[in-house]
Structures are given as C-alpha cells and as structure tokens.
Amino acid sequence: MIRYLNKWGILLIAFMALFPARESVGQTAEIEWLKFDKGIEKAAGEDKIILLYVETDWCTICKKMKKLVFPHKIIQPLLADSLVPVRLNAEDTLRTINAGKQWLSEADIAEKYQVDRFPAFLFLEPGGKLLYRLNGLQLPRDFRKTLSYFARKEYLIDQ
Numbered sequence: 001m002i003r004y005l006n007k008w009g010i011l012l013i014a015f016m017a018l019f020p021a022r023e024s025v026g027q028t029a030e031i032e033w034l035k036f037d038k039g040i041e042k043a044a045g046e047d048k049i050i051l052l053y054v055e056t057d058w059c060t061i062c063k064k065m066k067k068l069v070f071p072h073k074i075i076q077p078l079l080a081d082s083l084v085p086v087r088l089n090a091e092d093t094l095r096t097i098n099a100g101k102q103w104l105s106e107a108d109i110a111e112k113y114q115v116d117r118f119p120a121f122l123f124l125e126p127g128g129k130l131l132y133r134l135n136g137l138q139l140p141r142d143f144r145k146t147l148s149y150f151a152r153k154e155y156l157i158d159q
Contacts, residue, residue, distance in 0.1 A: 031070055031079050036109055037097045039086035043126035049150045050084045052122040054110050056091050059118040061137045072140045075147065082151035090115055123150045131155060 033053070034042060043050045055062035069075055079085045089095070090110035096103040104112070113122055113130060121134040123146075132155070134146065149155060 031076060031085055033085050033087035035095075035097055036086055036088055036106070037099065039084050040126070040128055043084040043124075046084070047126060048082070048084050049131070049153070050086055050122075050124040050126065050128075051079065051147070051150075052113070052120075052124055053085065053087045054090050054113075054115045054118065054120040054122065055087065056089060056118050062119045064137060065119055069138060069140055069143060074140055074144045078144065078147040078151055083147060090118065090120075121146075 036052070039050050039052070042048070053065075055065075070079065088106040088109055090107060092106040093108075095106050097106070097109065099109075110120075113120075113133075115122070117135040119136070121138065122130055123132040124130055131150070132146075138146075
C-alpha cells in the first residue's frame with residue numbers, strides 16, 4: 001500500500017511541477033498586442049526590441065501559450081513594459097499592413113520572415129531586422145530568460 005501511494009505521490013508532484021496552479025498565472029493587465037506596422041513605429045520611438053508572435057487558428061500550442069504562458073506573472077511584465085509585443089496570424093491574407101511602399105498581409109509578413117512552424121517567436125530590432133527565432137511551446141521560466149536577454153539588450157554585449 002505504501003509503494004502504491006508513493007508512486008501516485010511522485011506522479012502528482014511531477015504533474016504539479018509541469019502544470020502550476022492557476023494562481024501563478026497572476027492575471028494583471030492584459031497584454032496589448034500590436035499590429036506589425038504599429039509595433040515597428042512604437043519600437044523605433046521607444047528604442048525597444050519587438051517580440052513578433054506568429055500563430056495560426058489551428059495551432060493548439062498557440063492556444064496554450066495564450067492561456068498559460070503569456071498571462072503568467074513572470075512573463076506579462078516583460079511583454080507589457082520591456083518589449084513591444086506584436087502578434088500576427090500566418091494564414092491571414094485579409095488583414096493588411098502598410099509596409100511603406102506597399103500593403104502586405106499578415107501571411108506575407110510571415111513568409112518574409114520564413115515562418116513555417118508555429119508558434120514562432122521572432123525577436124526583431126526596431127527597424128524589423130531579425131535577431132533571433134524560437135519555435136514551439138515555451139515554458140515560463142525558460143521563456144522569461146530569453147525575454148529578459150532581449151529586453152535588457154544583452155545580445156549587444158555578445159556581438
């Protein structure tokens with residue numbers, strides 16, 4: 001009987017570590033996701049790095065990121081205060097964005113950055129130059145480290 005409880009206890013602890021309690025999400029203010037053109041303008045004006053989050057409607061991992069990771073108490077302040085969060089749908093050909101001399105759809109922008117896996121997280125300089133790319137599910141602790149690295153512009157030291 002003790003062995004049986006120990007196995008279930010270990011399983012329960014592992015489950016709790018992978019899926020923290022809802023309180024740790026820490027709902028504060030909602031993140032204001034910008035369109036690509038507005039994000040470029042804001043990043044240039046504030047000299048901040050852009051986090052371009054590329055999703056699709058069918059992506060289940062994208063839905064998990066929106067529900068569990070983005071609202072997390074260690075992620076939300078970085079996205080809201082230290083970076084410029086921009087979101088686009090890689091399959092949306094209807095929403096267009098003024099890209100200077102031409103109008104581009106969100107799908108065109110995803111193609112420009114060669115996004116082919118979802119979700120994709122692109123870290124861009126204020127002018128739109130790609131610095132770094134992540135794909136797939138990001139766990140809050142690891143994602144926070146990456147967000148902080150770019151928010152504090154530590155990548156400039158490593159160049």
